[in-house]
Structure formats: structure tokens, C-alpha cells
Amino acid sequence: MSGFLIGDFILLSLGSSRVLDVRKCRTVDGADLILYPCKERSLDEGNRDGWNDNQVFFIDEQGSLIGKQSKSAVDIQDGQLVLDSLKPGKIYPKFSYVADTRHITVQLPASSASREGGQLYDSKIYVLTYYPKPNPRVAFADGSSLATALLPPYGSFVDHAAEETIEQQTPQDGEAEDDSLDWIRILKISGIESEDTVADAERLRRSWEVIPLRSA
Structure with a gap:
């Protein structure tokens, strides 16, 4: 069992x-999947704009994640989630909830080689997540920091604090803030570690x- 609901659904991060x-x-094949704000308020399929079905998915009998608008499977190529039109005999990633x-x-x-021995899927299990996108920040000599999105234009804030030492902060991925106003986030899959080793x-x-x- 995939753990997903039967029928069409939206996946909210x-x-x-x-x-x-x-x-x-x-x-088209190779179209990439991202995280994006929900474009449709209604959950009633009869009242929804079909143009927004690029945010609607379902699971088929093989456990493949299928896009409603394209009727294509979600494949993983070079670590990225992309569409791939269903091809006879091809095995697609299996998604579970x-x-x-x-x-x-x-x-x-x-x-x-493993498929010839009857094993359809790799034994390693990954989890779906995304890259955080922080606002750029500057760090001052006294240890304080400020998001650059809050700085006045043309560097006027820096001009008034010329004596301060300013350097870019680059936090670790697991600890990075995710406060950018950019609407898009980029997806990735990660290996499953012990929950004790995963940052909050x-x-x-x-x-x-x-x-x-x-359903209508």
C-alpha cells in the first residue's frame, strides 16, 4: 500500500x-517539479480551473506519482523531479506516504542486473524534501546580523557603519533560514537518517x- 489517498490530491509542504x-x-518530458504557492482555493473538482491541475496528482497501481494535467509520471533524473510520459515496460520511482x-x-x-533477478526497486529509501532559501544576511563584528532585504538601498546602511566589519553568513543547509520572499523552492530527495541527527x-x-x- 502506498499510504496515499485514492483519487486526486494536492501535496502541501x-x-x-x-x-x-x-x-x-x-x-513535456523533462518538465521540472517545484514547490509553489497554491493557485486554486477550491477543493471541489467541479469548481476548479483546469489550468491549475499542474498542482494535482494521483498514485497509480504501481505506486507511481502521476500528474493530472499531463498524465505523465514523476521521474527522478540527476536528482531532480521531472515529468516523463508513461512508457511501456519502464519502471518509475515508487512514492509512498x-x-x-x-x-x-x-x-x-x-x-x-537486479531487475533480471526479480528485484524491481532499490532497497534504499529516500525522503522528499527541498532546499531552504534564506534572505542574504550580513554579519557584524559584534556578532549581530541582519537580512539584506531589510537594508536601505544603495548601501546607505553600510555607509553609516563603515567602522563595522561586514561579511556574508552561510549557515549549514540543515540550519539555514527559509525566509526568502521568492515563491519557488527547489525539491530534492535525501537519504533517511535517524531523526536524532536531523535538525528541527x-x-x-x-x-x-x-x-x-x-469529486463533482
């Missing part, structure tokens, strides 16, 4: 308050809610 989205409503942890897990197809911010980025659509 609890860490970003954005939903899974096929960028620019593209339907774990309600207890709110994780979306991913199993990749096994190697050709990253734990939230790995949390998802499956929101079902109501």
Missing part, C-alpha cells in the same frame, strides 16, 4: 506552505500533508 507544482504548467511521520518516501528503480528545520521541510479533492 508543511515547511514552506507551498504545494507540489509542475513549473509553468508544462507537460507515511502518515506517522508525514514523510513522502521514494524508492528508485533497481539496476538492470529540516524535519519540518520533510513533512507533507495530502489534501484530497472532492
Whole structure:
């Protein structure tokens, strides 16, 4: 069992308050998936604009994640989530939802040699998450910091504090702030580690809610 609901649904990232989205409503092979603000308020399929179905998905009998608008499977190529039109005989990544942890897990197809032995999927399990996008910050000699988005234009703040030492801060990925006003977040898959080793911010980025659509 995949753990997903039967029928169409929206996947909400609890860490970003954005939903899974096929960028620019593209339907061609290789179209990339991102996180983007939800474009449609209604959960009633009869009242929704079909143009927004690039944010609607379902799970097929093989556990593949399918985009409603394109009817293509979600594949993983070079670490990126992309669309790939369903091809006879091709095995696509298997997606599952774990309600207890709110994780979306991913199993990749096994190697050709393993498939010849009857193993369809690799034994390693990944979890779906995304890269945080912080506002650029500057650090001062006294240890304080400020998001550059809050600085006055043309460097006037720096001019008035010329005696301060300013350097860019680059926090670790797991600890990075995710406060950029950019609407887009980039998805990735990560190996599952012990929860004790995962930062709180990253734990939230790995949390998802499956929101079902109501049939007309």
C-alpha cells in the first residue's frame, strides 16, 4: 500500500506552505517539479480551473506519482523531479506516504542486473524534501546580523557603519533560514537518517500533508 489517498490530491509542504507544482504548467518530458504557492482555493473538482491541475496528482497501481494535467509520471533524473510520459515496460520511482511521520518516501528503480533477478526497486529509501532559501544576511563584528532585504538601498546602511566589519553568513543547509520572499523552492530527495541527527528545520521541510479533492 502506498499510504496515499485514492483519487486526486494536492501535496502541501508543511515547511514552506507551498504545494507540489509542475513549473509553468508544462507537460513535456523533462518538465521540472517545484514547490509553489497554491493557485486554486477550491477543493471541489467541479469548481476548479483546469489550468491549475499542474498542482494535482494521483498514485497509480504501481505506486507511481502521476500528474493530472499531463498524465505523465514523476521521474527522478540527476536528482531532480521531472515529468516523463508513461512508457511501456519502464519502471518509475515508487512514492509512498507515511502518515506517522508525514514523510513522502521514494524508492528508485533497481539496476538492470537486479531487475533480471526479480528485484524491481532499490532497497534504499529516500525522503522528499527541498532546499531552504534564506534572505542574504550580513554579519557584524559584534556578532549581530541582519537580512539584506531589510537594508536601505544603495548601501546607505553600510555607509553609516563603515567602522563595522561586514561579511556574508552561510549557515549549514540543515540550519539555514527559509525566509526568502521568492515563491519557488527547489525539491530534492535525501537519504533517511535517524531523526536524532536531523535538525528541527529540516524535519519540518520533510513533512507533507495530502489534501484530497472532492469529486463533482
